[in-house]
Amino acid sequence: MPDTFPSNIYTSHIPGKGRGLFTSHAIEAGELVFLLDRPLLCVPSNRHLDETCYHCFLWLPQNTPKFEDDTRRLQGCMGCKVVKYCSKSCQSRSWAGYHKFECKILGRLYPQVPPSLVRMVMQLLLRKKADALSHSEWNDFLRTVDHVDRLKKDSTKGGLSHDRWHDVQLMSQAAHRYSGTHESLILVQSMMARSLVNSMTVTDGTGSTLGTCLSTSAALLNHSCNPSCVFIFSGASLSIRSLRPIPANAELTISYTDITKPTHRRQLDLRSMYYFNCTCEYCTNNLTCGLPDVPTALEKGLSSAKILDLEAEGERLQSLAGDATPANKIKLLDQAMELFVPYKDIYPVWRHPWPSIRDEVRLLHWNLDHWSVATVHALKAYFFIDPMLYSNAWHPVRIQRVFVMFKLIRELQYQIFVSPDDGGDRVEGDLKKYNIQWLSVNKGLEEEIEAAIPKGFGTESSFAEEYRRLPKSESPEKWGMRVDWVGERAKLERAAREIAN
Numbered sequence: 001m002p003d004t005f006p007s008n009i010y011t012s013h014i015p016g017k018g019r020g021l022f023t024s025h026a027i028e029a030g031e032l033v034f035l036l037d038r039p040l041l042c043v044p045s046n047r048h049l050d051e052t053c054y055h056c057f058l059w060l061p062q063n064t065p066k067f068e069d070d071t072r073r074l075q076g077c078m079g080c081k082v083v084k085y086c087s088k089s090c091q092s093r094s095w096a097g098y099h100k101f102e103c104k105i106l107g108r109l110y111p112q113v114p115p116s117l118v119r120m121v122m123q124l125l126l127r128k129k130a131d132a133l134s135h136s137e138w139n140d141f142l143r144t145v146d147h148v149d150r151l152k153k154d155s156t157k158g159g160l161s162h163d164r165w166h167d168v169q170l171m172s173q174a175a176h177r178y179s180g181t182h183e184s185l186i187l188v189q190s191m192m193a194r195s196l197v198n199s200m201t202v203t204d205g206t207g208s209t210l211g212t213c214l215s216t217s218a219a220l221l222n223h224s225c226n227p228s229c230v231f232i233f234s235g236a237s238l239s240i241r242s243l244r245p246i247p248a249n250a251e252l253t254i255s256y257t258d259i260t261k262p263t264h265r266r267q268l269d270l271r272s273m274y275y276f277n278c279t280c281e282y283c284t285n286n287l288t289c290g291l292p293d294v295p296t297a298l299e300k301g302l303s304s305a306k307i308l309d310l311e312a313e314g315e316r317l318q319s320l321a322g323d324a325t326p327a328n329k330i331k332l333l334d335q336a337m338e339l340f341v342p343y344k345d346i347y348p349v350w351r352h353p354w355p356s357i358r359d360e361v362r363l364l365h366w367n368l369d370h371w372s373v374a375t376v377h378a379l380k381a382y383f384f385i386d387p388m389l390y391s392n393a394w395h396p397v398r399i400q401r402v403f404v405m406f407k408l409i410r411e412l413q414y415q416i417f418v419s420p421d422d423g424g425d426r427v428e429g430d431l432k433k434y435n436i437q438w439l440s441v442n443k444g445l446e447e448e449i450e451a452a453i454p455k456g457f458g459t460e461s462s463f464a465e466e467y468r469r470l471p472k473s474e475s476p477e478k479w480g481m482r483v484d485w486v487g488e489r490a491k492l493e494r495a496a497r498e499i500a501n
């Protein structure tokens with residue numbers, strides 16, 4: 001079934017932008033703007049095929065924290081051995097809707113699995129061939145932008161998109177051949193280009209990337225670096241929610257790129273991936289998340305060239321770490337973090353790429369069971385980075401990050417509980433001396449998450465479900481203690497300030 005919008009949402013042409021989506025009546029902050037049950041195409045990434053339900057995108061990673069005690073399991077498709085399902089009902093819906101057309105092909109290719117964009121275009125071709133696609137679904141898809149001319153032009157120039165057009169050609173050949181379609185290769189190339197330009201990343205409740213989807217309706221949303229809306233996945237269903245009040249007849253926008261990057265980097269990303277120059281109010285005024293790009297630096301005598309050098313060197317080390325062994329990864333990322341420390345007052349902790357390097361460091365330490373180090377980095381982001389980048393306390397990304405920290409802190413406590421012989425020292429590390437009453441912390445974070453859910457995600461979202469599914473933390477009163485979130489919060493903030501760079 002093609003998507004249908006609520007009656008207030010309409011499409012209009014905007015000079016220099018093409019089509020865009022508008023609302024005919026005013027929308028409040030934190031409202032559901034529209035919901036798409038299942039976009040036209042949805043495929044888990046190759047890395048997640050083994051751990052994700054192919055139909056509803058329930059993600060069951062192998063390394064779930066121990067306190068979660070998750071008993072849900074995925075069953076593989078006996079036909080292709082490539083995809084998995086969380087239930088019979090997901091399996092039969094998937095089979096009837098799309099998997100029956102591709103199962104044999106995927107099975108023949110197994111253990112090789114084509115990249116997600118190839119699988120996506122192949123599925124579309126097979127559905128079209130089997131008449132399992134309505135005219136409006138196909139026509140809506142063909143109305144999306146493909147930017148083939150730009151891709152080709154940049155390719156002949158050896159410009160930014162050189163590799164992208166080459167990739168499109170290779171992936172199109174694969175989709176064309178595997179699907180056995182009678183459509184021309186030129187059409188398949190334009191389908192591949194449309195998929196590249198109009199796809200969205202499917203994420204779970206904690207913001208982890210699970211796959212790619214293409215919704216012809218959501219593909220009508222244009223970009224702004226100060227977007228009025230945000231898209232949120234609940235499994236494979238996609239909702240668009242408002243981030244602030246939107247007046248009647250205003251355009252609805254989302255962000256295509258990481259809005260925490262400084263203006264010049266966002267502009268580069270948007271030009272090279274989506275072929276436009278962003279002229280939003282943030283780009284025009286050199287603002288990142290509403291903050292000046294290089295605020296105090298120039299005042300304090302650090303040239304903008306120095307800032308750019310630091311940024312580039314941080315990114316270089318971060319990308320080197322991407323290919324390194326786990327031990328070297330930490331070394332390289334620590335080195336990258338060290339770069340900014342001498343300029344801390346000038347190069348704030350929230351400036352790109354420092355926060356994303358810190359996130360990687362936190363995750364690596366968590367995976368290595370260094371719970372206290374991971375917690376300190378999470379706290380640093382919670383107190384000093386996220387409120388700057390997402391000033392709205394219920395911003396879904398900010399809350400996803402609180403949720404991840406909440407899980408980490410629960411795991412830390414679990415470890416304190418199971419290894420009391422270490423006196424919790426090994427587990428609690430530098431945090432030990434702050435004498436934190438973790439049960440109160442749990443309660444405080446639970447309150448914050450619960451308060452943010454209605455506006456940030458909606459009470460029926462899979463984020464809300466995932467949060468409710470976690471075993472509730474114990475009440476401090478049960479152990480004769482008083483809940484003192486304010487006091488504990490102050491201790492945590494002090495620890496985050498004193499311990500982490």
Ligand SMILES: C[S@@+](CC[C@H](N)C(=O)[O-])C[C@H]1O[C@@H](n2cnc3c(N)ncnc32)[C@H](O)[C@@H]1O
Pocket residue numbers: 016017018019020143144145197198218219220221222223224273274275276277278279
């Ligand atoms: C996903 S589509 C959005 C819908 C598109 N405008 C259409 O007509 O179908 C992405 C493309 O829209 C255009 N676009 C999106 N946001 C824009 C913006 N802020 N300024 C100019 N063009 C924009 C670019 O061509 C981009 O590659």
